[in-house]
Amino acid sequence: SGMFTYDPGFTSTASCDSGLTFIDGEEGVLLHRGYPIGQLAEDSSFMEVSYLLLNGELPNKTELDDFEFTITRHTMLHDQLRQFYQGFRRDAHPMAIMCGVVGALSAFYHDSTDISDPDHRKISSHRLIAKMPTIAAAAYKYSIGQPMMQPDNSLSYTGNFLRMTFGVPAEEYEVIPAVEKAMDRIFILHADHEQNASTSTVRLAGSSGANPFACIAAGIACLWGPAHGGANEAALNMLREIGTPDRIPEYIARAKNKDDPFRLMGFGHRVYKNYDPRATVMQKTVREVFDALKVTDPVFDVALQLEEMALNDPYFVDKKLFPNVDFYSGVILSAIGFPTEMFTALFALARTVGWVAQWNEMISDPGQRIGRPRQLYTGPAQRDYVPIGQR
Numbered sequence: 001s002g003m004f005t006y007d008p009g010f011t012s013t014a015s016c017d018s019g020l021t022f023i024d025g026e027e028g029v030l031l032h033r034g035y036p037i038g039q040l041a042e043d044s045s046f047m048e049v050s051y052l053l054l055n056g057e058l059p060n061k062t063e064l065d066d067f068e069f070t071i072t073r074h075t076m077l078h079d080q081l082r083q084f085y086q087g088f089r090r091d092a093h094p095m096a097i098m099c100g101v102v103g104a105l106s107a108f109y110h111d112s113t114d115i116s117d118p119d120h121r122k123i124s125s126h127r128l129i130a131k132m133p134t135i136a137a138a139a140y141k142y143s144i145g146q147p148m149m150q151p152d153n154s155l156s157y158t159g160n161f162l163r164m165t166f167g168v169p170a171e172e173y174e175v176i177p178a179v180e181k182a183m184d185r186i187f188i189l190h191a192d193h194e195q196n197a198s199t200s201t202v203r204l205a206g207s208s209g210a211n212p213f214a215c216i217a218a219g220i221a222c223l224w225g226p227a228h229g230g231a232n233e234a235a236l237n238m239l240r241e242i243g244t245p246d247r248i249p250e251y252i253a254r255a256k257n258k259d260d261p262f263r264l265m266g267f268g269h270r271v272y273k274n275y276d277p278r279a280t281v282m283q284k285t286v287r288e289v290f291d292a293l294k295v296t297d298p299v300f301d302v303a304l305q306l307e308e309m310a311l312n313d314p315y316f317v318d319k320k321l322f323p324n325v326d327f328y329s330g331v332i333l334s335a336i337g338f339p340t341e342m343f344t345a346l347f348a349l350a351r352t353v354g355w356v357a358q359w360n361e362m363i364s365d366p367g368q369r370i371g372r373p374r375q376l377y378t379g380p381a382q383r384d385y386v387p388i389g390q391r
């Protein structure tokens with residue numbers, strides 16, 4: 001039928017107007033509200049980038065202090081929400097817990113259902129950004145059988161998250177500045193990425209007027225998949241499986257073989273047909289974290305050599321497949337001490353800012369309508385019902 005544009009995977013459909021994030025995939029450019037990701041990752045903080053994405057401009061000192069104060073005030077979880085965790089098996093994937101717990105937030109904040117009120121939208125947005133570290137850290141603590149840590153609001157957003165993850169109530173936890181900086185940078189690199197699958201999911205869920213906690217839970221569910229946020233976990237698992245540089249050619253050959261479903265995880269991107277600018281920063285950060293922690297990991301060598309070999313192989317050159325944000329992030333997160341299962345939860349934590357900012361932008365748009373794609377029907381033509389005895 002000629003009535004609709006058929007665009008599976010939405011490779012050529014713009015679903016909305018947005019003033020948040022600009023990507024030039026051919027050139028490998030990523031801007032948030034006009035600012036290059038490299039500059040933000042180097043000089044800004046995750047809280048500042050969050051403010052920028054939500055409000056459109058960088059904050060001045062007072063605005064940033066106020067914002068951090070507001071976020072800090074919402075870091076605690078309702079005590080009954082903490083009990084929610086007990087319903088999960090200890091071996092539950094943290095993303096399963098995140099979907100459930102974030103979705104359940106709507107049951108605690110009834111003001112979130114009136115999304116026409118900008119003040120309600122604002123407080124829900126702040127709650128989500130503030131509680132995500134507490135929720136993610138608690139999922140980790142639950143999986144290893146340690147008590148959940150209460151937030152310490154004297155710390156930075158990221159320092160507090162590290163303490164809730166790696167600290168224990170019995171001991172002081174010392175935040176290592178270089179690790180805090182690296183973690184904060186990883187959050188910046190994941191904060192937003194225009195209309196990717198999970199963000200589009202949040203917008204589509206939100207277009208029906210659903211409350212923001214439900215919408216973000218939908219985004220978390222979408223992010224979980226290995227083609228999207230799950231790639232950071234899959235990438236490190238792949239690098240560990242390769243193990244030593246001499247085995248790289250075997251994996252490159254598999255990735256090129258059309259009869260083998262295997263793909264190089266952390267490689268390729270729907271939009272970037274050039275080096276992902278986030279991967280550049282990520283690669284640099286690996287070295288910084290290794291230096292700060294005085295550790296190293298043979299898997300980094302495997303990653304570097306895999307990258308070099310792939311970028312010199314006609315298959316990857318012709319298809320314009322480059323390392324993406326997920327290729328090196330796992331190496332850093334693992335050095336900091338996170339188990340691979342937590343990687344995608346960290347992505348969700350950071351992307352919450354982008355989801356929330358995009359959701360707000362959509363709801364504030366007077367022309368906003370429910371998202372309702374059409375289809376090309378391929379089923380049977382009309383036919384008469386046949387009673388069961390005659391089938």
Ligand code: CMC
Nearest residue numbers: 227228229231255263264265266267268269270319324326
């Ligand atoms: N390894 C080997 N071949 C690949 C890879 C890869 N990682 N990625 C794409 N290709 C090939 C693919 O087989 C196809 O070949 P052909 O044209 O001969 O059929 C061609 O390149 C285009 O791939 P596609 O699947 O049509 O591209 P897409 O835009 O639908 O998918 C992608 C993009 C990111 C899902 C894909 O590149 C992929 O699966 N990469 C591995 C998973 C990954 O790293 N995902 C993280 C993406 S960035 C962060 C995020 O979004 O969360």
